[in-house]
Amino acid sequence: MLKVGIPWWIDPEWFSCFPAGIEIEHIEAAPQRTISVDFWVAPVSPKDGAQALPHLQGLKVVQSLYAGVDWLLKLLPPDLILCDAQGLHNIPTAEWTVSAILAALKHFPFYFDLQRAGDWKRRREADLHYREMYPDASKSLPPVLQEELHGKRVLIVGYGSIGQSIEERLAPFGVEIVRVARSPRDGVESISRLLELLPAADIVVLIVPLTPETTGMISEREFAAMKQGALLVNAARGPVVKTDALLAALEARRIRAVVDVTDPEPLPQGHPLWTAPNLFITPHVAASSNMFLPRAMEFVAGQIARYLKGEPLLNIVTGHY
Numbered sequence: 001m002l003k004v005g006i007p008w009w010i011d012p013e014w015f016s017c018f019p020a021g022i023e024i025e026h027i028e029a030a031p032q033r034t035i036s037v038d039f040w041v042a043p044v045s046p047k048d049g050a051q052a053l054p055h056l057q058g059l060k061v062v063q064s065l066y067a068g069v070d071w072l073l074k075l076l077p078p079d080l081i082l083c084d085a086q087g088l089h090n091i092p093t094a095e096w097t098v099s100a101i102l103a104a105l106k107h108f109p110f111y112f113d114l115q116r117a118g119d120w121k122r123r124r125e126a127d128l129h130y131r132e133m134y135p136d137a138s139k140s141l142p143p144v145l146q147e148e149l150h151g152k153r154v155l156i157v158g159y160g161s162i163g164q165s166i167e168e169r170l171a172p173f174g175v176e177i178v179r180v181a182r183s184p185r186d187g188v189e190s191i192s193r194l195l196e197l198l199p200a201a202d203i204v205v206l207i208v209p210l211t212p213e214t215t216g217m218i219s220e221r222e223f224a225a226m227k228q229g230a231l232l233v234n235a236a237r238g239p240v241v242k243t244d245a246l247l248a249a250l251e252a253r254r255i256r257a258v259v260d261v262t263d264p265e266p267l268p269q270g271h272p273l274w275t276a277p278n279l280f281i282t283p284h285v286a287a288s289s290n291m292f293l294p295r296a297m298e299f300v301a302g303q304i305a306r307y308l309k310g311e312p313l314l315n316i317v318t319g320h321y
Contacts, residue, residue: 001021001022001023002021002022002023002038002039002304002307002308003022003023003025003036003037003038003039003058004018004022004023004024004025004037004038004039004040004041004304005025005027005035005037005039005040005041005052005056006024006025006026006027006041007026007027007041007042007043007044007048008026008027008028008029009043010026010041010293010297012024014293014294014297015297017297017298017301018297018300018301018304019301019304019305019308021308022304022308025037027040027043027052027056028052029043029045029048029051029052030048030051030052031051031052031055032055033055034055034057035052035055035056035057036056036057036058037056037057037058037059038058038059038060038061039060039061039063039303039304039307040056040059040061040062040063041063041065041300042062042063042064042065042072043065044065044066046071046075049071049072049075050075053075053076059080060080060081061080061081061082061083061303061307061313062076062080062081062082062083063083063085063300063303064082064083064084064085065085065088065296065300066084066085066088066089066287067084067085067086067087067088067089067162067209067287068084068209068210068237069082069084069209069317070209070210070211070237073317081313081316082316082317083303083313083314083315083316083317084315084317085296085299085315086160086161086315087161087299087315088287088292088295088296088299089162089286089287089292090161090162090164090165091165091289091291092286092287092288092289092291092292093162093165093166093207093235093286093287094162094165094166094168094169095169096235096260096282096285096286096287097166097169097205097207097233097235097286098166098169098170100233100235100258100260100280100282101149101154101170101203101205101231101233101258102149103258103280104231104233104256104258104280105146105147105148105149105231106146106147107126107129107145107146107147109280110125110126110129111123111126123145124143124145126143126144126145126146127143127144127145129278130144130147131144132253133228133229133253133256133278134228134229135228136228149170149173149174149175150173150174150175151174151175151176152175152176152202152203153175153176153178153200153201153202153203154170154175154176154177154178154201154202154203154204154205155178155180155197155198155201155203155204155205156177156178156179156180156205156207157180157191157194157204157205157206157207157208158180158181158206158207158208158209158236159179159180159181159188160181160207162207162235163179163181163205163207166205166207167179175203178197178200178201180193180194180197182208182213191217194217194222195221195222195225198222198225198226198227198230199225199226199227200227201226201227201230202227202230202231203230203231203233204226204230204231204232204233205233205235206218206232206233206234206235206236206240206241207235207236208236208237208240209236209237210236210237210239210240214236214237214240215239215240216239216240216241216242217240217241218232218240218241218242218245218246219241219242219245220242220245220248222245223245223246223248223249223254223255226249226254226255228254229254229255229256230255230256231255231256231257231258232246232255232256232257232258232259233257233258233259234257234258234259234260234261235260235261235286236261237261237263238259238261238262238263238264238265239263240261241259241263243262243263243264243273246273246276247272247273247276250276250277250278250279251276251277253277253278255278256278256279257278257279257280258279258280258281258282259279259280259281259282260281260282260283260284260285260286261284262281265284266283266284267281267283302314
C-alpha cells in the first residue's frame with residue numbers, strides 16, 4: 001500500500017480523484033510524531049515544510065504544489081525525487097501579468113486613489129505623471145489620461161510554460177514579443193544578451209525561477225540600461241530584483257513597476273517599497289486562484305497513478321529547477 005502524505009488543510013473531498021491502492025496520511029503543520037510516507041505532497045509554506053520533514057520516514061518522492069521549488073531544494077536531501085508543479089499556474093499567473101500591465105498603462109492605481117478621494121477634477125494629474133515619466137514627450141490635447149498597450153515591445157524574461165501563456169494572452173493586443181531564456185533556441189534569445197535587449201523594451205516581464213544565476217539579475221546596471229519610463233513586471237521571485245536598485249530607479253522616476261513578489265517577503269510594515277513612486281504591489285497572489293486546488297489535486301492524482309504503475313513522473317527537478 002502506497003502511503004501518501006497530504007497537507008492537513010486539504011479537505012478529504014478532493015481525494016475522490018485519487019487512484020485506489022493508497023493510504024492517505026494528513027500531515028499537520030507541526031507534527032509531534034513519526035509519520036511513515038512514501039509520497040509527500042509538500043505544503044505551500046516553507047515553515048510548514050521545514051517542520052514536517054524531520055518527522056517523515058521512508059520518503060521517496062516529494063511533489064511540490066508550486067512551479068518554483070527553490071525553498072524545497074534547500075530543504076531536501078539529494079537522494080529524493082522532487083517534482084515541481086509546472087503548468088498548474090500558467091493561467092492565473094499569465095492573467096495576472098496581463099492585468100498588471102494594463103493596470104499600469106491605464107493608470108488604474110491612480111484612478112482608484114481619485115475614487116477614494118472623491119475628486120474627479122484631479123484626473124488631469126494623470127498627464128503630469130505621464131510627462132514626469134516621459135519628460136521629452138510633446139504636449140498634446142486632449143491630455144494623456146491613459147496609455148495604449150498596442151505597439152509596445154514586451155520582453156519576456158524566462159520563456160517557459162508560463163512565459164508562453166503570457167505571450168498567448170498578449171498577442172491580441174498587437175504587441176511585439178521578445179523572448180528570453182537560459183537556453184537560446186529558434187525565436188528565443190539567450191539570457192546572456194539581456195543587457196543588449198533591455199534598452200529597446202517598453203515592458204519587461206520577469207518569470208524566471210529563483211536560482212543562484214537569477215538572484216539579483218536585475219540590479220543597477222540593468223535599470224540603467226532600461227528605456228526611460230519602461231515598465232517592469234515581476235511575477236517571478238522577489239530576490240530576482242535587487243531591492244535597493246529597484247527603489248533607486250523608482251525614486252529617480254527612471255522606471256515604473258508592478259510586482260507580485262518582493263525581497264524581503266512578506267514585505268514588512270514601514271518598508272520603503274510600500275510608498276515608492278510609480279510602484280503597484282500585490283502580496284504574492286498571482287498564482288492563487290479559485291481553480292488552484294482542483295487543478296493541483298488532479299495533477300497530484302495523475303502523479304500518484306504514474307508512480308503506482310512504475311511510469312515516469314512528470315516535472316522531475318534536476319539541478320536548480
